[in-house]
Amino acid sequence: MSSIKLTPVQEPTGGVKHITPLLLPKLDQHYRKRAERFEQLTDGHAMADYLRFAAGIAAAQQQLLESFPLPDNVNARLELSEGQAPLDHARLPRDPYWQQLLAGLIERLRPTASPQVQAVLDTLQDTSAEQLETQADALMAGRFDEVGSARALFLWSALSLYWAQLAARLPLQASAELGEQRQFCPVCASSPSASVVMVGEQSGLRYLHCGLCESRWHMVRIKCSNCEEAGKLDYWSLEDKDASIKAESCGDCESYLKVLHLGRAQGMDVFADDLASLALDAEVEREGFARSSLNPFMFPG
Incomplete structure (x- = not known):
């Protein structure tokens, strides 16, 4: 069962500002x-x-x-x-x-x-x-x-x-709950293409970006986006530590997913910047990690 619950939209009631679990496209x-x-x-x-x-x-x-x-x-x-x-x-x-x-x-x-x-x-x-x-x-x-x-x-x-x-067009709102399968889109059950570290109202928060419906859902930055373990995460880049694109690898499931830092480069797009950074994929895969996501412009076969 997904750990993000969707319900029909209701009028806001005010109160303490909280993390928005889901961003529809x-x-x-x-x-x-x-x-x-x-x-x-x-x-x-x-x-x-x-x-x-x-x-x-x-x-x-x-x-x-x-x-x-x-x-x-x-x-x-x-x-x-x-x-x-x-x-x-x-x-x-x-x-x-x-x-x-x-x-x-x-x-x-x-x-x-x-x-x-x-x-x-x-x-x-x-x-x-x-x-x-x-x-x-x-x-x-x-x-x-x-x-x-x-x-x-x-x-x-x-x-x-x-x-x-x-x-x-979904007339839905979301709330975060305890549960598993956060690695799948709560809207269409597809896998993410990459994750993004946001700017603006969600500044600094990580969201996974769906490869099919292009919704984004929140996931904490201290967990693997594939298996949700936290103990063996590493980050790879072809530039310095402030690179706009990194790969997050997990030693537990031996997978990786790109992370795009939207505030570090103008006009970044998940699919475009992911595709243009295949050199990073090659380096991380050389280290023995397998990509856990799929770019719609880069199908195998």
Whole structure:
């Protein structure tokens, strides 16, 4: 059972200010800012071409968010069960809207796509609705070899845009309780892509950032984000001790997760900065640790 409990929103009653357990995504210009960050990171980067390609996907997501937003009647009725993520990716019936988003992405990406990418887009366009659902099931279950990294990128981009809009509209509030499984998103039960140390009202607090619905949930900084042990944590970086991106490794479960310090660099984005710092992954994995998260722009297979 998740240790973050979701309940319908109630009017605030005042009192002592406390840590907000859950931050639902605020989309607005979210994907535009991500595209801009990808572009910023291309300067002199060894992966400049791929970062620019990723920027194009984020820009297409922003266009779809503006021109074809989630209809009000899509998944409008959600059952809130005790201890269950309301948008659990393994339980929520997917609306065909997500496939329409995929078609929109294909349409917007094809004009500037390379021949290799166009071939993947053509394959997806020729895939039946039933086959797309089967591939989505495999992707959500982590059976990436059944999908392939090339197709997975576009499928996930559409699915994530769908889930993020659902999450942004949830009329829920959260409270922190004792419990386990804090390593999974309390909104959709997915794994985090990375963690962020916040600025602003949550300054200094660590939140895990969901790789699917892009919600963020609080987790103390003295525990492993994967196994919740605290005794064997180490931090790695390619820069000095005040680096904006570090990797938190755990000697108990032998995993690691990136930590982005949002106050140390302008305009950081979880997916973009994580992808642009793969050199750090290589060093930490050389030390024998396995990544506990997945970047949607970096599927295996």
